[in-house]
Amino acid sequence: MTDLSIYLQQAKANEESAKIAQKDSPEWAIIMYFYAALHYVNDYALNVDQLDSLQEKIESLGEGEKIESAHSVMRKYVKEIDYTINAKKELINNYNYLFDESMLARYLVNYEKCLDCSPREHYGKYTDREFKKISDKLEKIKIKLQEALRKYESSKKSKTK
């Protein structure tokens, strides 16, 4: 049995799926990179005992506003982490990038206004070089979340001394 949280396991699985999907389902690669980021954030929230309050905020939203606003709650939370560790917006900017692109790829939000073709065709034009830029964004998010967790753990230790 693994010690990894369910969120960390899912984040890693999504990241792996993203890499596999790059070739045949490139729009799903974009979506999975975002959902990997989302679950890395959930895993961080679990480790710092903030997951329940985060989920309460999302569950208290009205039915009609759930999809957009649930992501707004997460976005605000990621912004808070960025403030806390003074990440100079590296965390939130990369998270926002993946979120915005996933909305385009998954929900086709304004896609006719944004793209010349379907998301599958558009992201299908990505070479390894372009996908590397996308996966680098996820890597930066992971690094910043690890930094935030280290900061939380060291402040917890200093309080218990």
Added chain:
Amino acid sequence: MFPLHLEKFNSNNHFNVFNMLRKLFGFIDKLRPEFIAIKRLVAELETLPKVQTVRAIRNRKGNSRKVVFEILANVNPSERIDLLTNAIDLSSETEWKLDVLTRSRDWEFQIKIVKNFSGDKKSQVVILSNDRPKYLSPAS
């Protein structure tokens, strides 16, 4: 506070006063730091490579601090990644400045790279565009 006594005006005058106040608030809105910051951001975004023009949009209802910046640009998929990355970096600088200015963390800026400005929804209002200047509503 000076009472306006709008009820004493007849209906035509009422509309004149209403229009006058609306114009006045529109002018005041242009001087608000939030508007100036958004205007400056639009100008900065327009300096990015391949960008033709930029406009700022928000929903008529709901969070008035959620602003979408539509960037009109003709870019290939690879260029689009770099443009979106740079535009998000610039927009978050302004978003955070406004958070500090308004002592909140409620500002939410979103970037969209678009091929055209068509398909505007009735629920949205263009708050700034070099083609069609409009003002933030007093309620924002």
